[in-house]
Every structure is written in C-alpha cells, then in structure tokens.
Amino acid sequence: MRVYFRYALKETFSNLWRNRMMTIAAILCVAVSLALVGSALLLKQSAAQASVLWQQGTRVTVWMEPTASTTEINGVRTQLADLPIVKSCDYFTQTQDYNEAKKLLPPNEWAVLTVSAMPSSFRCIPTVPSDAFLVQNTFTGQPGIYQVTTPGSQIREMNKVIRILQIVFLALAAVLLLSASVLILNTIRMAIFSRRREVSVMKLVGATNWFIRIPYISEGFVQGLLGSLVAIVAVTALHTWYPLPNEFHLDTAALIGTNIVVLVVGIVIGSVGSAIAIRRFLDV
C-alpha cells in the first residue's frame, strides 16, 4: 500500500511535469472557466441580495384626506395596529409631511403647497413584503383616506430585471462549467492517448485497473485543484479591489461560500472528468 502510494504520487507528478504544456493549458482553462463561474455566482448573489433589501425597504403609505377627522385617523390607526400583515407603522402629521415634501420636491412645486392642504400619513412596513398590495387593497376607498401607495412600479420593474439577470448568470455559469468539464476531459484524453502504449504494457504485466486509473484520476484532481485555486484568487481579487456598490455589496461569508463552491466544483470536475475519460478511452 505504501509502495503504491509512493508510486501513484510519483507517477502523477512526473506525468504532470512531462506534459507540462498540457497541464498548464488545462489548469488555465479550469481557472478561467471557474473564475467566470465564481463571478457569475457572486453577481447572482449580489442581485438576489439587492432585490431582497429593496423589498424589505418596501413601505405602504396610507395618506389621509387633509380634511380627515381625528376619529377617522384614530380608526385607521387601530385598524392598522390590529392587522397581522402590518408589522409597524409611523404616523406623520401634516406638518411633518409638509417638511418632507419641502425636502423632496423642487421649490416651484412645494411653493404651492400649504400645511393645511397636506395629507397626514401612516408609513407602514408589511410583515411580508409582498403583502404590501393586500394592505393597499384593504384601505383604498375607506372614508377619510385619500389614497394608499405601495413601492413604485420602478422597484417592481427593477426586481423583474434582476430576476432575469440571475437566470442569465446561472445559465452562464452552467455553460462555463460544462465547457470546463469538456476541456478537462479532453486534456486527460489526450494525455491518455499519448500514453496508450504505456497503459497496454501495464495491462500486459498484470496491473489492476485501479492501479492504472488512480494516477490519471489524481492528475485530473491536481489540475482541477490548481485551476480552482487560481480562480479563487481571481474572484477574491475582483471582490476586494472592485467591490460592488450599496445593496449589491456582498459580505465575506458570501465570498468564502462561493470560493468553496468553486474549489469543490474544480476538484470534482478534474477527478470525475479524468475518471470518465479513462473509462471511455482506455477501457480499463
């Protein structure tokens, strides 16, 4: 066993070295593909995170008529407090709303406003973001309520775009992975082809199939491992030096998680690719 271990190790590295151009090509292929896969995965997570953050920021605003009576306002307040789909609400008085409008609107527009013409409002956070519309439907048209607004259609549109982007990134990652596997399979196949003779001699002197296979598989393993390590460095560098802004910025945990996925995928592609190549092209 120890003898074989030493043999397999020696064989693996001498093969890698003997075909070093191929080895480097294979490693670079894996590295490039996996770096793209890793980036695609990170972008997908970024998009998902941004979308969640925006949704969590979803508010429903119940605007009262400027003429609404105190009874009506209190009625809406208790109704909101009793509704389980509403997490919490802040009440903005007419003055507060006026001040906010003053900040948000261009001067020529707020100049025409007066405090008494401003609606007071409840700014509510729904328990689940998607309940925003339910809240809207419940209150629209009630006496004393001017209108109920939910997050602008802009955010909804944005989320739709992001969902499409996520699918695109995932599809891209899948295609890249596939091409990386095919490339590894091909390099191992060529390596095996150039050593068909050696393998036939091995079979002739009574080498078992696993004896023949293991050095090739560990060769693929090493290629996958080195390729994914290079990819991890690239992805980490990208993440560190070109961080994405605001909602898109991912924390280190997400980076580590992605890197682990890249590593595992690289190793699996390398080992399984070479195992398949051996089965297909060596008949051992």
Add this chain to the structure above:
Amino acid sequence: MIRFENVSKTYKNGTPALIDISLDIEKGEFVFLVGASGSGKTTFLRLLLREEHPDKGRILEAGRDIGELPKWRVPYLRRNIGCVFQDFRLLPNKTVFENVAFALEVIGRPRATVESQVPQILELVGLSDKSKNLPHELSGGEQQRVAVARAFVNRPLILLADEPTGNLDPSNSESIMALLERINRTGTTVVMATHDKALVDRMRRRVVELDRGEMIRDQVRGVYGIDEGIAI
C-alpha cells in the same frame, strides 16, 4: 499447464481466426506456433492472455478455466504469464532498469525485492552495463533482451512470445532464442509464434501449425515446413 478444448474464435467482423482447436501443453514444454500470416497465431496467444474470449470451447491454464475468471481477476492471471512481442513494447521514457522494475512494481513487490531481482535478471540477459540507458539508446537485439527480462523477472509459469525474432538479424535472433531456451529449462512453459524457419528447424521442439484457423499439425520434434516434417 495449457489446455484448449474445442476452441473457436471468430472476430466481430466475421473473420474466423481459430476453428475448433484442441490441444494440451504440459508444464515445462517448449512449443512453436507456426503458420502463414493470418493463420491465427496471435489470436491463439491473445486468447491465453484473455485479451479475447473464445466463442466456443474453453481454455484451461494450470487447471483453471480462464473463461470463468471474473474480470477483476484477469490482471492476476496475467501476472503468471510473461509476454514478448516483435515490437519489444518497452516504455520509451523509462530506463532499462526501470522498464524491468516496472513489472515488479505493478504487482506490488516491495522495493527491496525490486532492487535485488532486477540486477540479477539483467545479468542473466547480459545487460548489466546498460541498466541506466533508455530504450532508444539500445540496439534492437538489446531491446528485445530487456523485454525478455521484463517478461521473466517475476518468474511466470508461462512465457508467450509473438514473433520475438521478427525484427532481429540472425545473430540477435540466436541470442534471444538461447535466452528463451534457458528460461524454458527453469521449468517455464514457453509458447512462441514465429515465421523463422531456420530457428524452428534447428531447435527440434514441438511444432503446432495453424492454417486459416485450423490446426493442421502437432508434431513432437517438428520442423517449420510440413513436407520436410513428413520426410523425417
């Protein structure tokens, strides 16, 4: 040691390579396999290695039906059979020593065994001083001696040789033949396919002749051509 019982082999493309061969080879025998090109000699040897399966009949080696061996046991079967070919089949990027050692490493012999056995066998084939050379630095005859050393280093029960002198000049053929004889004297059964008329005639060993897959002659102290054989 080797027994063929009504063995027939037809390749997938329909070529009948061996037809109803029955034959016994005793332990320690030396058998020449002769016949025109395409008569089935190589097929005969490939069946013994279980590189091919017979369509009909069975083959016994050391009393065991090799057709019944599970696939994973085949390498172990081959460890008892040494092989020499016309084209040497050495590993080009391993030295003479490594090529011979390879046969022992593959079957998991410890390093100490390798280090003691390999020089011994290289001595036997007269290549002690070339043990660090690569195959392409050797003459054809020397390469074939390395191949014989590799085939014999783990003392197989059977040695198969497929035209081992096919690429060699007469003097090199002689030395290979002498080696095979020596190996045979240690009790190893040798089966050698050959076209070398002079060799067969001179050796006066058992000759099995194939013709288009059929065994047309099995002679105890035979010569290459059938007519001369009858004349004696």
